[in-house]
Amino acid sequence: MNLTENAIKVLKKRYLAKDENGNLLEDPEGMFRRVARTVASADKEYVSEEELKSIEQEFYDMMVNLDFLPNSPTLMNAGRPLGQLSACFVLPIEDTMEGIFETIKNAALIHKSGGGTGFSFSRLRPKGASVNSTGGVASGPVSFMKVFNAATEAVKQGGTRRGANMGILRVDHPDIVEFITCKKNNADITNFNISVGITEEFMNAVENNEYYNLVEPHTGKIVGKQNAREIFDLIVDMAWNNGEPGIIFLDRLNKDNVTPELGEIESTNPCGEQPLLPYEACNLGSINLSNMLKYVDGKPEVDFAKLRTTVWKAVHFLDNVIDVNKYPLPEIDKMTRGTRKIGLGVMGWADMLCKLNIPYNSQSSIDLAEKIMHFIQDESRKASMELAEKKGVFPYYDKSIYKNLGIRVRNATTTTIAPTGTLSIIAGVSSGIEPLFAISYIRNVMDNDELVEVNPVFKQVAKEEGFYSDELMRRIAKKGSIRGFDEIPEWIQDVFVTAHDISPDWHVRMQAAFQKYTDNAVSKTVNLRNEATRKDVADAFWLAYKTNCKGITIYRDGSRDLQVLNIGKVK
Ligand code: ADP
Known part of the structure; x- marks a missing residue:
């Protein structure tokens, strides 16, 4: 295999199976074989033994050639006792003490298995609101975020990965100012990325320099007003200060929610690329664009034929992952198998541009980005439709927009662009779509x-x-x-x-x-x-x-x- 020194170092440290004394039980090829075999096994009931072997080989070749890699938990855990293969989870947080601590427990179980968790804290009553059962007052979302943070710190991913969390608060929550400034100090709440959940109403208010309402989530009462520009400027100021918070456009996430009947999207995973419903998980995979070139008369061009076959195999792979995955909670099992979301994306984009002699900051690169992603989107959708013919549509299909559209797909979503923080090191290419x-x-x-x-x-x-x-x-x-x-x-x-x-x-x-x-x-x-x-x-x-x-x-x-x-x- 053509691995860089850094890739080997990373694989040895965290990915390759070891015995209890820390001796390696496999080499990188062995890891890819383990992953390919486990993921292919989802096809057992559909194909002959011979076909199963060739599917395994297809998966293996695609990974060993570094044309495609699944997200880290799949590489780490497939075919091993833990068996948890998804990188992304979203958990709901209810406005009760039991609910909050139940979610902390569930997040700990997910972190232990190498997954990252996203939460909306928006349903929690604000600081100072009364608590009926005790006659006391609530301590508010930010105080609970600190508890989540401490729990994450303690779990430290059971030796595989540090925990990663996304914390989101709606911009109309009464505690929004405290939230926006909660990571002002770099040393605070370090196991979280935070994002303000922005609404269209808020953006309109910023544009028109108006006030907007703050709403108490547990009563639905309007309890105050804020000047939208002041809040916007505060977010900008904090982001300028140290990069946090980010913002997410909640209404847009929900406009693209393909199963609105199942609930509202209120959060993404830790790095923001995967909006999910409460208790939904998603497994991601990335195509290495740096490998999707061919040379005609010595000149490089995008190899769309290779890209097409890689997309089809990758969709097959990621769809299989859903079946062989061992989910940390029964609720997650049900939701994730119910919508069968997968997230195929890319890495090595900047490397591809360099090989094509196209500057990243040019209209040509924007045009090519659209062309390539459009192609991946179309082909992944087609691949999912073909899978639906063979294996059926996703179980919650009747609750999805696809039903009305008459499009029979096996996966509620097919594409996501992940950061590929470690995957890109393993593949030895530039990360995600970053320059x-x-x-x-x-x-x-x-x-x-x-x-x-x-x-x-x-x-x-x-x-x-x-x-x-x-x-x-x-x-x-x-x-x-x-x-x-x-x-x-x-x-x-x-x-x-x-x-x-x-x-x-x-x-x-x-x-x-x-x-x-x-x-x-x-x-x-x-x-x-x-x-x-x-x-x-x-x-x-x-x-x-x-x-x-x-x-x-x-x-x-x-x-x-x-x-x-x-x-x-x-x-
Ligand atoms: P990788 O390259 O390791 O597959 P990415 O950098 O593409 O991972 O991140 C994808 C997603 O994986 C993140 O958005 C997050 O959900 C999860 N993730 C990344 N790093 C961690 C971590 N240290 N702990 C838990 N989850 C993580």
Whole structure:
């Protein structure tokens, strides 16, 4: 297998099966074989033994060639006792002490199995509201978020992953100001990403500079008013301060809710790409776009034939995962098998663009993004329709919009763009749809490990063009970007743009391009330079709103002490 050193390190540390003394029981090929066999076994009742073998081989080849990888829990747990294969969960939080602590317990079980959890705290009564049973007063959503946070800290993913949570509060909740500012200090509530649940009503009020109502969730009473612009500016200020909170457009999530009869979507998973109903889980997988090229007369172009077959196999794979998955709770089992949502996305997008000599911040790349994602969306839908013919539609089909449309699909959704934080390390490519973060840099992976990386596509081009030297790479690593390096041809400087060379609007436009053809949502961080102003942040938020994104997360370089990626540190 063609794995980078970093990939091997990551796999050994967390993914490969070990005995109780920590000795490895498998190599990477062995891991992919275990995963392929387990996932293929869902077809046992549908095909002959011979066909089953060839399905297993298809799955295996797709992973070993790094054309497609399923989300981390599938790689870690398939064919092993835990057997929990999904990355994304959403749990409801009821406004009762029993309900709150039941959810904390359930979240702990999910974290133990490597999954991430999202919650809306919007149903909890605000701070100071009375509690009938005790005659006391409620302590409010933020105080309970701290309890969830502490529980996550204690569980630490049973040795596989740290816990990850999303906390959401509706913008019309009376405690919204406390929520928006609850992570002002970098050291607080560290196991959560937080997002404000924005409504259309709120955005209209911001546009018209109006007040909007704050509503007590447990009584439905209007208990106050806020100036919408003041709240918007506060969100912007905090996001500028250290990247939190993000915002999600709740009404948009629900406009695209394909099973509205089953309930309202109130939260996403931790990184924001997967809106789900309460108790729903989803398994994700990503196609490595960097491998979806062919060379005609020495010139690279997108290999749509290969992309098509990869999409079909990936949909088959992810659909099978639903059947062989062991769910942590009976409620999750029922919901997840009921809607059969899968989330196929991409990684290696920036690498693909570099290979095609297309700058990320250009109209050509936006056009190509739409073309590719449109293609993936269409093909994944077709693949799901074919599966429905063979194996039936998803059980809650009658409660879905597809029934009226007369479209028979096996999966309520098929596409999601995940961050691919670890998957992209395993595949050795750029993550998700993000631009290159730096041409060379140090990456903090999994707790405190640091890894040095030089972008392999750049390395190759530098060698081909004859300007490669270790000394130059070291100088580049100090800066991250190759802008202004005289020894590097200008066209290469244009193509190998890094996140901070790209103005925020291109980041947002790229997110919007992929969102246009994605059922679920898109994980994207709009990276801003340290000098970026609050207005830059506000502009990015507005552009995300105007271009139909489902939410937005920004991060201003250096605004938080602990960064996942650091430019300018050379080991
Ligand atoms: P990976 O590359 O490991 O498959 P991603 O970075 O694509 O994961 O994240 C996908 C989703 O997986 C996240 O949105 C979240 O739901 C879940 N996830 C990621 N990291 C963690 C973690 N440390 N603990 C729990 N869940 C996680």
